[in-house]
Amino acid sequence: MSIMVTGATGQLGSLIIDNLLQFVPAGEIIACVRDREKANDLLEKGIEIRFGDYDQPDTLI
Secondary structure, three states: OOEEEEOOOOHHHHHHHHHHOOOOOHHHEEEEEOOHHHHHHHHHOOOEEEEOEOOEHHHHO
16 A cells, blocks of 8 residues: 655655655655655655646546
8 A cells, every 4th residue: 555645845745754754665655746856855765756736636636
């Protein structure tokens, strides 16, 4: 099972991911972001990155 965190590059999303990493492997976390360039640090941690934007609901499927 994977856990997806939306807004993963924001303040709250970043804190949630940091906390999750204490309990689950990075490979079980998916970061949903609007700007992939801001997510490079998450990629380095082994977290999967997916594009998602609340203003574009089709991207959240």
